[in-house]
Amino acid sequence: MAAMEDAAHQIPPYFLKAPRLLDTLETETSTIQNETVSECLPLLNGINDSSRSPFDFNEFGLLYLDKEAHIGFLNQHLDEFPAPFVGMDASRPWMVYWGLAGLYMLGEDVTVFRSRVVKTFYPMQHPNGGIGGGFGQDAHQAGTYAAVLSLALVGGEEAYSLIDREKMWHWLGRLKQTDGGFRICEGGEEDTRGALCALVAISLLNLPLSLPPESPARIAGLKTFKDGLGKYLSRCQTYEGGIAASPGGEAHGSYTFCALACLCLYGPPRETIGKFLDVDALVWWLSSRQYAPEGGFAGRTNKLVDGCYSHWLGGCWPLVEAAVSGPRDSADERARDVSDNLYSGEGLASDDPFGPAFSWQFSEAQIPSESDSSKVFEAGTGVKPIHPVFVIPHESAKAMREWSLARPLEVLGAK
Secondary structure, X not given: OHHHHOHHHHOOHHHOOOOOOOOOOOOHHHHHXXXXXXXXXXXXXXXXXXXOOHHHEOOOOOEOOOHHHHHHHHHHHOOOOOHHHHHHXXXXXXXXXXXXXXXXXXXXXXXXXXXXXXXXXXXXEOXXXXXXXXXXXXXXXXXXXXXXXXXXXXXXXXXHOOOOHHHHHHHHHHXXXXXXXXXXXXXXXXXXXXXXXXXXXXXHOOOOOEOOXXXXXXXXXXXXXXXXXXXXXXXHEOOOOOEOOOOOOOOOHHHHHHHXXXXXHHOOHHHHHHHHOOHHHHHHHHHHOEOOOOOOEEOOOOOOEOOHHHHXXXXXXXXXXXXXXXXXXXXXXXXXXXXXXXEEOOOOOOXXXXXXXXXXXEOOOOOOOOOOOOOOOOOOOOXXXXXXXXXXXXXXXXXHHHHHXXXXXXXXXXX
């Protein structure tokens, strides 16, 4: 129990108390912010709550990660939903992806879902390319992204061969815009989501990098899916430092991740992120998104913390680190590093245009000592690593890419 008594020392004090500096001007926003702080503080101070059992907490004063409860919830998430969920029909690919990704990170074997996943996505594939939210729905890049990642997660010939890659190539060619960006669907909006979703599909499925002959962007003079993309993303960065959905918009956490991940697919992050973005402004904005005492991230300035942004904004940091630090080449550097995801220089000399995206490696975090205040979880309570760009297991991304490389598309006008 000695460790329990010292638990308060494991959590920085600014995450245990209300902020010392408060604006005396009371607004609707400040009122809601104060309410949020009041809801979060008891969770961080739970170890000091006499009504709670001390066995609910780990030795660092935090609630245990109840893996079994989460696994049960996610399995239920992959089952049938009640009738009121019909309004979420277009999000079905995402619900599958979230469930599979969560189960994998908790240590479950998701390949057992392969046949169910294939049967689910088979009717969603549009006859003109791409994947929609359900049968008869228009193809959409967000649904396609989630479906491709889900198929990569379950893996295998049955899953990979489901996708009509040639039609996918033509469909993405129709979405490529003359200013370098991508529409999210035919007739839909153009934003950074479309850019990331497109490059994820192109890289994992080994689609030709050259634009189809009938692509409006190719007719206008562009030659490849990458042409003009870096400059388009650069125009999406705002005066705050974050990245908006499209030029002129408001900086937003999820769009910032989309842009950074897209640039990591565009080329080596050390070269692309620094070339097209103001990294200093970006780091300032990202740092400002984490609030104390809540500990969570807010997607935009003057907004409340939200659980989803722990993913979107938290996921930006390994990408920024790769841009600032560059690839790690020596075994000594890898052994000394305390980061989970390492960007390796291996494969950068390859003629594979997406080689850098598959050069990320994982290394167990090296904790200097048991008393290190950065360690707040006990052994055995961690989750499995995922690729910081593709947000699926490293081996899943590699397997789908290798399967596709072994079966290059041979279509007219493609390179």
